[in-house]
Amino acid sequence: MTTSASIGILHRLACRAILAFFAVVLAGAAPALAELRIDITSGSVEPMPIAVTDFVGRSANEAQIGRDVSQVIAANLERSGLFRPIDKTAFIQDAASLQVQPRFADWRVLKAQALVSGKVEVQPDGRLRVEFRLWDVFAEQQLTGVGYTTVPENWRRMAHIVSDAIYKRITGEDGYFDTRIVYVSETGPANDRKKRLAIMDQDGENHKFLTDGNTLVLTPRFSPSTQEITFLSFHNKRPRVYLFNIDTGRQEVLGDFPGMSFAPRFSPDGNKVVMSLASSGNTDIHAMDLRTRRTQRLTDSPAIDTAPSYSPDGARIVFESDRGGSQQLYVMDASGGNVQRITFGEGRYANPVWSPRGDLIAFTRIHQGRFYIGVIRPDGKGERLLTEAFHVEGPTWAPNGRVLMYFKERASGEGGRARVARLYSIDLTGFNEREVFTPLDASDPAWSPLIP
Numbered sequence: 001m002t003t004s005a006s007i008g009i010l011h012r013l014a015c016r017a018i019l020a021f022f023a024v025v026l027a028g029a030a031p032a033l034a035e036l037r038i039d040i041t042s043g044s045v046e047p048m049p050i051a052v053t054d055f056v057g058r059s060a061n062e063a064q065i066g067r068d069v070s071q072v073i074a075a076n077l078e079r080s081g082l083f084r085p086i087d088k089t090a091f092i093q094d095a096a097s098l099q100v101q102p103r104f105a106d107w108r109v110l111k112a113q114a115l116v117s118g119k120v121e122v123q124p125d126g127r128l129r130v131e132f133r134l135w136d137v138f139a140e141q142q143l144t145g146v147g148y149t150t151v152p153e154n155w156r157r158m159a160h161i162v163s164d165a166i167y168k169r170i171t172g173e174d175g176y177f178d179t180r181i182v183y184v185s186e187t188g189p190a191n192d193r194k195k196r197l198a199i200m201d202q203d204g205e206n207h208k209f210l211t212d213g214n215t216l217v218l219t220p221r222f223s224p225s226t227q228e229i230t231f232l233s234f235h236n237k238r239p240r241v242y243l244f245n246i247d248t249g250r251q252e253v254l255g256d257f258p259g260m261s262f263a264p265r266f267s268p269d270g271n272k273v274v275m276s277l278a279s280s281g282n283t284d285i286h287a288m289d290l291r292t293r294r295t296q297r298l299t300d301s302p303a304i305d306t307a308p309s310y311s312p313d314g315a316r317i318v319f320e321s322d323r324g325g326s327q328q329l330y331v332m333d334a335s336g337g338n339v340q341r342i343t344f345g346e347g348r349y350a351n352p353v354w355s356p357r358g359d360l361i362a363f364t365r366i367h368q369g370r371f372y373i374g375v376i377r378p379d380g381k382g383e384r385l386l387t388e389a390f391h392v393e394g395p396t397w398a399p400n401g402r403v404l405m406y407f408k409e410r411a412s413g414e415g416g417r418a419r420v421a422r423l424y425s426i427d428l429t430g431f432n433e434r435e436v437f438t439p440l441d442a443s444d445p446a447w448s449p450l451i452p
Contacts, residue, residue, distance in 0.1 A: 036143065036170060037172065045082055047082055048083050049083075049111050050112060051110065051115045053098060053117050055069050055120050056118075056119045058121065062121060062122060068156075069156075072203070076160065077166065081431065086111075092107075092109065102117070104135075114135065114166075114170065118133065118162070123149070127149050127150060127152075129148070130155070131148075132165075132166075143170075156206070160202075161178050176202065176398035176450070178451050179201075179448045180199055180201055180202065181200055183199075184218060184442065185197070185209065186421055186440060189417070197211040197217050197220055197231065202447070204436060216234040219263060220244075221266060224268060224269065226246075228243055229244040230243055230244070230264040232261075232262045239261065239262050241254040241273065243273075254288060258279055260277070260278040261275055262275065262306070263276045263306045263307050268310055269314060272287050272288060272289055274288075274308040277295075284299045285298045285306070298334075298335070299319075301321070303322050304322050305319055305323070306320055307319055309352055309361075312356050312358045316331055317334055318330070318361050319352065320351070326348060328348075342378065342380035343363075345383065347365055348367075350366070351394055355375075356400070357400075360401070360428075362395040364392070364395065365385065371388065371390065371393060372385045372386075372387070375404075386404065387430070390409070392406055392408045399449045404428065407424070421443045423438060
């Protein structure tokens, strides 16, 4: 586990000069004669056998970084459920000779369909260069090859970027490994939970607490730039929406409204925050322009309208409301007009969030004492339930719209008076559900866009 100081240094570097890394297509890359591709639009997919070799280095330090990089890449690909990394102890060709040319017959013996090789080098100016090549074993062709230059402390992020490049080349879809998760870390008894904002890489590394737990926090959400978070905080027992800058740690209240403000979420361009305001027994949805701090009321009904989420083009908003007699999902124009109900199922629907692809809306459904995470098209058709539990809630999308994360909660301890809350991810098809490990209990996850 890295120290908080080193984590802070890493992220500050990642947000500044590090991001000046450049990519170049390596000489010798040739198009494959046969297309190596995973179809991820169907249901359960048989994972593709892939060999991820240690990235070579000239010095002991470079060799260690190379091993660490390849380990992160293999772990990322394996967690996706689409790849099965082959055990390195079975490799026949060594990593050094692989830099000259793969002996494809040696890799076919291991049933590898794809092969990843690479090298790392500390340059004279102290920066780290990471290069990789992706090979189609059966076509005996290089699929892609790219090099990145950064500072040595940023080697883990380079591994995520390489993982995304491999994922995209083979699946045809953007990856989601170079991202972060913000969530609510929880400790304490069920009737007195201490809740802090926490942030980590999507694989659980570089974990850091953002708040001290002196005030209750809920529903953190990333800005499109990934550098700001909006969330609900109970300061002096008054629920207010706040903005938090990850780099500086500065936070500010978003408007001093007479009632409660809650359920915030950024617009796709980052210029607005849409939220619910409760006053005089009525709860409606408002949008605040962050540049002018002017607020526009979008709904006006005696019902409870809350949990708004923009479509990726910013043209529409999905929200939950009990205006029809039960808690259901509705879609409206971003200006508040043309409201249409899209769910009609039994039970209650909550926590809607629009997919980054725009094709689906994820939600929580509660029916007969059970909780479900599901998806539905914006026109209300094609509802599918992906997972269920005693309590499962808070879906959030990976930036490629193929994976969802959420939290599950269960009673524990004597008499069930305690509780355990954990994060999980699942593929859009309903397969490959996995726990996302955190140091303490966790809820309310939010997935960042790809880091710019």
